[in-house]
Amino acid sequence: MNLYDLFQNFKISRAHGEARNAKTRAEGIAVDVRLLEKKVEKLSHLCQAMWEIMEEDGCSSARLKAKLAEVEKKSQTTSGKATVVCDECGQKVSARAISCFNCGAKLNG
Numbered sequence: 253m254n255l256y257d258l259f260q261n262f263k264i265s266r267a268h269g270e271a272r273n274a275k276t277r278a279e280g281i282a283v284d285v286r287l288l289e290k291k292v293e294k295l296s297h298l299c300q301a302m303w304e305i306m307e308e309d310g311c312s313s314a315r316l317k318a319k320l321a322e323v324e325k326k327s328q329t330t331s332g333k334a335t336v337v338c339d340e341c342g343q344k345v346s347a348r349a350i351s352c353f354n355c356g357a358k359l360n361g
């Protein structure tokens with residue numbers, strides 16, 4: 253095997269390693285997405301139940317919609333500001349993120 257072949261084999265081996273790492277990260281992200289989907293579904297059901305109870309107890313739909321708009325407006329002014337630093341790569345990411353968007357590491361807290 254000549255030097256060129258050795259170099260090509262090294263590059264192929266490195267590419268295989270990078271592909272394995274990317275696959276692992278993608279699988280981790282897919283797990284995060286499934287967990288988030290379950291949380292969203294649970295929260296959706298909770299909101300639906302609360303909304304129906306409020307309406308049954310006499311709260312008007314208009315009042316609920318006005319309160320929803322108020323809560324959403326408050327959320328827009330406070331969300332996205334809290335960040336944490338990834339322990340693995342030092343990237344600043346949203347404190348609400350489950351894993352680092354840069355390196356894929358799980359975030360604490």
Ligand SMILES: [Zn+2]
Binds near residue numbers: 338
């Ligand atoms: Zn990171």
